[in-house]
Each structure stands twice: as C-alpha cells, then as structure tokens.
Amino acid sequence: MRHIPLLAVILVAYNIVAFFYSAWLNQVLWQITLMSGAVWRYTGNDLLLSLAVVLLYLELFKATKTSVASVLDHGLSLAIFIVFLLEFALVPEVGNSAFMIIMLISLLDVVAGFTITISTARRDFGIGGHAVS
Numbered sequence: 001m002r003h004i005p006l007l008a009v010i011l012v013a014y015n016i017v018a019f020f021y022s023a024w025l026n027q028v029l030w031q032i033t034l035m036s037g038a039v040w041r042y043t044g045n046d047l048l049l050s051l052a053v054v055l056l057y058l059e060l061f062k063a064t065k066t067s068v069a070s071v072l073d074h075g076l077s078l079a080i081f082i083v084f085l086l087e088f089a090l091v092p093e094v095g096n097s098a099f100m101i102i103m104l105i106s107l108l109d110v111v112a113g114f115t116i117t118i119s120t121a122r123r124d125f126g127i128g129g130h131a132v133s
Contacts, residue, residue, distance in 0.1 A: 003072055003073045003076065004076065005059065005073065005076050005077040005080045005109070006055040006058055006059050006062075007052065007055055007056070007059065007077070007080055007102075007105065007106050007109055008076075008080050009051075009055065010048060010051060010052045010055060010102055011080060011083060011084060011087075011106075013048065013051075014048055014094065014099060014102065015087075015094070017044065017048070018093040018094050018099075019093055022093065024044040025043065025044045025045045025048075025096075025098070026043055026044065026045065027043060027044055028041045028042065028043055029042050029043060029044060029046075029047060030042050045096075045098035046098075048098065048102065049098055049101060049102060052101075052102045052105045053105065056105050056108065056109055059077070059109045059113065060109070060112055060113070060116065062113075063112065063113040063116040063117050064116055070117055071117075073113070074110065074113045074114055074117065077106070077109050077110050077113055078110050080106055081103070081106040081107050081109070081110050084099075084102070084103035084106045085103060087099075088100055088103050
C-alpha cells in the first residue's frame with residue numbers, strides 16, 4: 001500500500017469531483033480581503049492543487065529511500081502520469097488549467113523521483129569503502 005503513488009489520490013479525487021460535483025471545482029470555498037485591498041478567493045480547484053503540492057513533497061521524501069520496491073513506485077508514478085496525460089487530452093471534464101498543473105506536478109514526481117533515487121543509489125553504492133562518483 002505504501003508503494004502506491006500518492007498522486008493517484010488526487011487523480012481519483014479530481015475525477016470524482018469533475019464527473020459528479022463539477023460546480024464545486026470553481027466554487028469559492030472562502031475568501032479573504034488582503035491588506036492591499038485585493039480579495040483572495042480560494043476555490044475547489046485551488047484546494048486540489050494545494051493537496052497535490054503537499055503529496056508531491058511526500059512523494060519526493062519517499063524517493064530518498066533506495067530499495068527494490070522504489071523502482072516499482074517510480075513505475076507506478078509514471079503510469080499515473082500517463083493516465084493524467086491521456087485524460088487531459090481526451091476527457092472534456094478535466095480539460096482545464098488546474099488539472100494540467102496537477103498533471104505537471106505528476107510529471108515532476110516522475111522525473112524527480114528517478115533523479116533522486118539514482119543520485120541516492122550512486123552515493124550509497126561504494127567499492128572498497130569509497131563512494132562511486
């Protein structure tokens with residue numbers, strides 16, 4: 001269970017909301033008048049974007065652990081990104097900027113996950129007590 005990409009949660013949540021509660025995505029959840037006088041409105045889309053950023057942080061933290069299972073985790077993250085990409089291109093309900101940004105967060109998860117894992121593995125791998133550079 002811990003090897004399931006966390007961004008799959010956002011993918012499922014966004015799809016449920018987009019197909020069954022689409023008005024919620026643009027609904028203002030709260031608004032705050034800033035000291036400048038500008039009104040900051042926080043919508044359902046903003047909430048899902050914020051959650052995606054938090055989950056990206058957790059995914060990057062998971063990528064620092066090297067194990068055989070991390071390869072599976074990265075493969076699943078790549079599969080999740082492909083689902084994001086296909087849905088964005090083919091499903092009208094998710095063809096919007098918020099979904100596209102979450103899709104880019106998913107791409108960043110894939111690229112950063114592989115990069116961090118490779119860097120960590122290179123550092124951890126040593127021959128004769130010396131790390132290989």
